[in-house]
Amino acid sequence: RKEVEQDPGPFNVPEGATVAFNCTYSNSASQSFFWYRQDCRKEPKLLMSVYSSGNEDGRFTAQLNRASQYISLLIRDSKLSDSATYLCVVTRISSGSARQLTFGSGTQLTVLP
């Protein structure tokens, strides 16, 4: 089983739609959680951190459920520019006290006009 699993999609939604992505992680010792965005043939960029109480940044809402080891990202009022691959990222303690990021393989979103 992969350490971080995401539905690869693709999700094709019309402009203005609400879309939600899910992510599960297998290591209960995971400590920090993020969503990154990656445009086609570009580098990943941090979209937002995910906090235990849930957090919102404009049209984007992230939620964490530690008991179920589950993270979600909700995008409201989708824009064409939201088309990208969304990567779920989890950190864990590796050797010593170092923390490592583990990336999911991504969920592809296409917003259609």
Added chain:
Amino acid sequence: DADVTQTPRNRITKTGKRIMLECSQTKGHDRMYWYRQDPGLGLRLIYYSFDVKDINKGEISDGYSVSRQAQAKFSLSLESAIPNQTALYFCATSVGGGGDQPQHFGDGTRLSIL
């Protein structure tokens, strides 16, 4: 992200060749990372370095080596390239102080081994 520069951007080479990918950063970050990205597998960590004297293996270090020549430079070498090392390679940086800091990625190097 122009602050993290990878060279070359694209490279095609033959099996058995030695290849070096270079990464330089102007962000002043202590931590640097090398990842590879393959379709359906996401990004996987190859090596990381928390400062000039610190080198650590990641998830998939076999067949690779690294050198942290200075705080701003972190190079990745494939001593004898093989076709299954064909992938998109990313360098990334972050500030120190814990694993919660965002990572800043270079534009990537697309490497093809024939």
